[in-house]
Each structure stands twice: as C-alpha cells, then as structure tokens.
Amino acid sequence: MMRLILWIPLLLLFLSGCIVVRSDAARVDPESGSFVIDLTSGGEQDRDSDENEGQDDDDDDDDDDDDDGDDDDDDDDDDDDDDDDDDEEVDQKRDEIEKMERDLHQAEIQMEISRLQWRLSEDAAQHQKDKDHRTLDEARRDRQLFHEFGVAEEKHDAxxxxxxxxxxxxxxxxxxxxxxxxxxxxxxxDGTAEVVLSRGRRGLEQARRSLEQAQRDHHVALEIDLPKKLESFDRAVNEADRAIERADVERQVAEMEHQLAEQEQHRALEELQEKLEKAHHDLEEMTGEVVKPATLAWRFF
Structure with missing residues (x-):
C-alpha cells in the first residue's frame, strides 16, 4: 500500500517531465546507474555506520597485520643474530686453522733445519775424528822414532x-x-918459567872444572832429560788416544740428544697435525664445505 502511494506522485512527476528528489532515501546505484529510493528509515546513517564499521574492521585488520609484521620482524632479527654468531664462529675457526697451519709449517721447517744441522755436526765430528787419529798416529810414530834413534843420540851426545x-x-x-x-x-x-907453569896450572884447573860440569850434564841428560822426553812422547800418545775416546763418547751423547729432540719434534708435529685435522673436521661440520689442507714446499735436498 505504501509503495502504491509513493508511485502516484512519481507518475505525475514523470508525466510533467521533471523529477526533483530531496530525500536521504534516494540514491543512484553506481553499478546500474538507476535511481533508487530506499524507503527504510535511516538509510544514509546506516550506510555511514556500515562504512564506519567497515573502516573499523579494516583498521583492526591493519593492526593485526602490523602485530604480525612486528612478530615477523622480531623473528627475522633473531635469525640475523644467529647468522651473525655463526659467521663469527666460522671466521674464528678459519683464523684458528690458518694459525695452526703456520705453526705446522714452521715445525716442519724447524725439523728440516735440525736434520741439516745434525748432518753438519756429523761431518764436523767425523773430520775431528780423522784429525785425532792422525794425531795419534803421528804421536806413536814420533815415539817409535825417538826410541829407535833419539835415545841413542841423546846418550851418545852425553x-x-x-x-x-x-x-x-x-x-x-x-x-x-x-x-x-x-x-x-x-x-x-926473567920469570918465564913461572909464567909458563902458572898458565899450565890454570889450564889444568879449568879442565878439571869442565869435567865436573860435563859429569853433571851427563847425569842430567841421561837421568832427567831423557826420561822426560820419553814420558812426553808417551803422554802425547795417551792424550791422542783419550781425545779419540772422548770424541766417541761426546758423539754418542750428541746422537742420543739428537734422537730425543727428533722424537720430541715428531710428537709435537703429530699433535699439531691431529689438532689441524680436528679443526678441519669442525669447519666442515659448520660450513658443509670440504677443507683441503694447505701445503708448503720447504725441503731443500
């Protein structure tokens, strides 16, 4: 009935060719372009309410999205911190490996230096041993020659x-x-006889004193000097012989010390190699990459 009442004036207006609408219930449909009159009360207020409610819903959704974004940002920050910590640990491990590789190379070079120094010391020891043997041979030969010729000559001179x-x-x-x-x-x-006899007596006295001195020299030469010379030759032989024995003992001591030092160097080198292998294994587990040990050419012979 209500619709019929409204249609009557609209029909009259249509026949007159002019329609003027001033009502909150009248609106144009944006999709179809037709003129629509909403006869329900509070149409525009309801639309405003609906729009406000839609805007509120959108604001709530935006707030929820912002909260979710903040949570995601926090998670991303945590992930970034974890990644930074991992990268720092990897860098520290790489630095540790690099230092151990340098230490290993230095240990290998030091071992090679020790080996070369031992070769030099062995050569010097062999040279000294040959020299000591020559000294002993010369001392024995000199003693033999003195016994064969020197003793007789010394006695003959005395x-x-x-x-x-x-x-x-x-x-x-x-x-x-x-x-x-x-x-x-x-x-x-003229006193000639007395002069001649005095000269003869003085010559006799001088000859007597010379004989006494010759007797003392003879005793010293045969009883003191000759035994000393014989003893000196024996001492030279004994000293040369002891020098050879002492050099042999010193060489044995040096060889044992070298063996101990070499064993210690080998142990230290093996420990460094084990630590380096473990560090490589740790780095492989951290990064997943296969680490190839660095090599250094240091041998000269």
Whole structure:
C-alpha cells in the first residue's frame, strides 16, 4: 500500500517531465546507474555506520597485520643474530686453522733445519775424528822414532861431552907435567918459567872444572832429560788416544740428544697435525664445505 502511494506522485512527476528528489532515501546505484529510493528509515546513517564499521574492521585488520609484521620482524632479527654468531664462529675457526697451519709449517721447517744441522755436526765430528787419529798416529810414530834413534843420540851426545871434558883434563895434566919438567930448576932470571907453569896450572884447573860440569850434564841428560822426553812422547800418545775416546763418547751423547729432540719434534708435529685435522673436521661440520689442507714446499735436498 505504501509503495502504491509513493508511485502516484512519481507518475505525475514523470508525466510533467521533471523529477526533483530531496530525500536521504534516494540514491543512484553506481553499478546500474538507476535511481533508487530506499524507503527504510535511516538509510544514509546506516550506510555511514556500515562504512564506519567497515573502516573499523579494516583498521583492526591493519593492526593485526602490523602485530604480525612486528612478530615477523622480531623473528627475522633473531635469525640475523644467529647468522651473525655463526659467521663469527666460522671466521674464528678459519683464523684458528690458518694459525695452526703456520705453526705446522714452521715445525716442519724447524725439523728440516735440525736434520741439516745434525748432518753438519756429523761431518764436523767425523773430520775431528780423522784429525785425532792422525794425531795419534803421528804421536806413536814420533815415539817409535825417538826410541829407535833419539835415545841413542841423546846418550851418545852425553857420553861425548863427558869424554871431551875428561880428555881435556888429561891433556891439561900432561901439559903441566911436561912444563914442570922443562922449567923446574931453570935458572932463567926473567920469570918465564913461572909464567909458563902458572898458565899450565890454570889450564889444568879449568879442565878439571869442565869435567865436573860435563859429569853433571851427563847425569842430567841421561837421568832427567831423557826420561822426560820419553814420558812426553808417551803422554802425547795417551792424550791422542783419550781425545779419540772422548770424541766417541761426546758423539754418542750428541746422537742420543739428537734422537730425543727428533722424537720430541715428531710428537709435537703429530699433535699439531691431529689438532689441524680436528679443526678441519669442525669447519666442515659448520660450513658443509670440504677443507683441503694447505701445503708448503720447504725441503731443500
């Protein structure tokens, strides 16, 4: 009935060719372009309410989205922190491996240096050993030659000196005796006889003192100097022999010390290699990449 009442004035307006609508219930449909009158009360208010409610719903949805975005950002920040920590650990492990590789290479070079130094010391020891053996051979040869020729020569010289002194004394005695026969009882007044006899007596006294000195020299030469020379030759032989024995002992000690040092270097090198292998394994587990150990050429021979 209500619709019929409304249609009557609309029909009249249509017939007149002019329609004027001033009502909150009248609106144009945006899709069809037709003129629509909403006869329900509060149409525009309801639309505003609907729009406000839609806007509120959109705001709520935006707030929820913002909250979800904040949560996602927090999760991303946590993931970034974890990634940074992992990268830092990987870098530390790489630095550790690099340092261990340097230490390993230095240990290998030091071992090679020790090996070369041992070769040099062995060569020097062998050279010294040959020299000591030559010294011993020379000492033995000198002692043998002295026993064969030196002793006889020393004794001969001592005996000859004593014999010359004894002969000189005998000559002086004979000369004085002859002078005494010639000039004793002589009637020469110029004192020639006394001068000649005095000279003869002085020569005899000098010959007697020379003989005494020759006897002392003979004793020293045969009883003191000759034994000392024999002893010196024996001492030279013994010292050369002891030098060889001492060098052999020193070489044995040096060889044992070298073996101990070499074993210690091998143990240290093996420990470094084990630590380096473990570090490589840890890095592979952290990154998933296969780590190839670095190599260094250091051998010279």
């Amino acid at each position: 005996h000859q000196s004593l014999a010359r002194a004894s002969n000189q004394l005998q000559d002086a005695e004979d000369e004085l005796e002859q002078l005494s026969i010639l000039y004793e009882g002589s009637e020469l007044e």
